[in-house]
Amino acid sequence: MNAEIIAVGSELLLGQIANTNAQFISEHLATLGIDVFFHTVCGDNEARMIDVIKKAETRADLLIFTGGLGPTKDDLTKETVAQVLGRKLVTDQEAMDSILEYFKVTGREMTENNKKQALVIEGSQVLPNHHGMAPGMIVDAENHLYLLMPGVPSEMKPMFLDFASGYLASRNNEHIQSRVLRFFGIGESQLETKIIDLIDAQSNPTIAPLAKESEVTLRLTAKHERVEQANAMLDKIEAEIDSRVGQFLYGYNEDSLPEIVFKLLVDQKKTIAFAESLTGGMAADWMAGIPGASSVLKGGVVSYTNQVKADLLHVPSEVLASDGAVSDRCAKHMAESVRKLCHSDIGLSFTGVAGPDKSEGKAVGTVYIGFSDAHETQSYRFQFNGARQKIRTQSAKTGYDLVRRHLRTLPLLNQ
Numbered sequence: 001m002n003a004e005i006i007a008v009g010s011e012l013l014l015g016q017i018a019n020t021n022a023q024f025i026s027e028h029l030a031t032l033g034i035d036v037f038f039h040t041v042c043g044d045n046e047a048r049m050i051d052v053i054k055k056a057e058t059r060a061d062l063l064i065f066t067g068g069l070g071p072t073k074d075d076l077t078k079e080t081v082a083q084v085l086g087r088k089l090v091t092d093q094e095a096m097d098s099i100l101e102y103f104k105v106t107g108r109e110m111t112e113n114n115k116k117q118a119l120v121i122e123g124s125q126v127l128p129n130h131h132g133m134a135p136g137m138i139v140d141a142e143n144h145l146y147l148l149m150p151g152v153p154s155e156m157k158p159m160f161l162d163f164a165s166g167y168l169a170s171r172n173n174e175h176i177q178s179r180v181l182r183f184f185g186i187g188e189s190q191l192e193t194k195i196i197d198l199i200d201a202q203s204n205p206t207i208a209p210l211a212k213e214s215e216v217t218l219r220l221t222a223k224h225e226r227v228e229q230a231n232a233m234l235d236k237i238e239a240e241i242d243s244r245v246g247q248f249l250y251g252y253n254e255d256s257l258p259e260i261v262f263k264l265l266v267d268q269k270k271t272i273a274f275a276e277s278l279t280g281g282m283a284a285d286w287m288a289g290i291p292g293a294s295s296v297l298k299g300g301v302v303s304y305t306n307q308v309k310a311d312l313l314h315v316p317s318e319v320l321a322s323d324g325a326v327s328d329r330c331a332k333h334m335a336e337s338v339r340k341l342c343h344s345d346i347g348l349s350f351t352g353v354a355g356p357d358k359s360e361g362k363a364v365g366t367v368y369i370g371f372s373d374a375h376e377t378q379s380y381r382f383q384f385n386g387a388r389q390k391i392r393t394q395s396a397k398t399g400y401d402l403v404r405r406h407l408r409t410l411p412l413l414n415q
Contacts, residue, residue, distance in 0.1 A: 003062035003064055005026065005036060005039050006053075007041045007042070007067055008042050008043075009041075009044060010043040013041060019039070021066040021153060021156055024157060028160065032172055033223055034172055034176075037060065038059065044075070044076060049077070053084050061145065062144070064147045065147065068151065069117065070134060071114045078119065078120070081139070087123060089120065090119065090121075092119070095117070095129070096115065099117060099118055114133070117134040120135060125167070127164060129150065134155075138167060147164055149164065175226070176221060177222050177223075180217050181238065183217065184215050184216075184397060186216060186245060188209055191209060191245060194244045198240060204222060204223055204224075205221055206221045207220055208221070213393070257397055259290060262290050270346060271342075271344040272287070272296055272298065272403065274347075275300065275303055275335060275337065276303065277325065277350055278392060279396045282396045286400075306320050309334065326352055328381065330351055331369060332349075332379045335377060339372045346403060347370070347373075348369070348372075349371075350368075352368060355388045363383070364391070368382075369398060371406060373406070382398060
């Protein structure tokens, strides 16, 4: 079964509200094994809506409508679908009783047009609306399924979960399982090149790359009648991907680099401290935001000026004078000093040029990240690009990835 989601409402086209309903429905249809190939938005216009329905019928088995079930003249969804199907609208007495009870309880005057909300397409399965007035409905006709639901998310979501989802599951015998692999330190084009033969040969499972916020993800999706078999298919393709680019794979689904480093630190019973110049406390804040962070986070120093670098982190004045704050030697001193100052197992430092202008004759995006533990103190130079905030974020993520690689004894990133 494949579906097209049709959101109805001119306010969507005007940008007054976002179409979050389609995202919600797509996410849940995926777990039911129902493919969604198109999202369509249509204004409150009968002629255009008829065109949209006719087009959707040529490419989808299931047409899902949200919006246009209300009491006003521009709410045209069920009237238009009924017209296309050649069916009448009839009053659903249970819905009418619910509407009458609402106005009785609230003490509000009920206008005549509210009765319109109790109309449903003849022969449809009515879906109760326990969070509003207009019921939803499912029509099985002309080799298609038509699912109509309110546009208000607080009404649509429970209606879909409580009633529509079960019905659709009974009509489809396949399950879709998805798994997101998260990568850092490799670009989207480079990752694709490494696995291009797998992408070209994909059918089931499918592989979908996506670049996002200095990272790359691969969404693996498998479809099968049995969930366990779909997961086995995902395991097989993941193993092949891991054999090629496994050093860049840091987590799954909603994992973040700080969360992964936190787990590694906990498992290895190690602690960390941060000395931050250009990142301004960002890296420490990410760690502090994780529940249980106190078990691994010893502290940190935001050493934004040379005076703080010298006074608190004991960076020698000759280093700041000869090499500058944005330098290999400064990053090393910062990392080692904060480790000793906070009595942590690991010290991580950041110093660089976030922009918008050069500093100490060094280009925007020049960043040094220092790493110090009981065995070694090293500094790594990177050249990032982009706007100021992007450079800062990229620096903090790269620092976390350096710690991850040290803790897992993986090869370090090319600098």
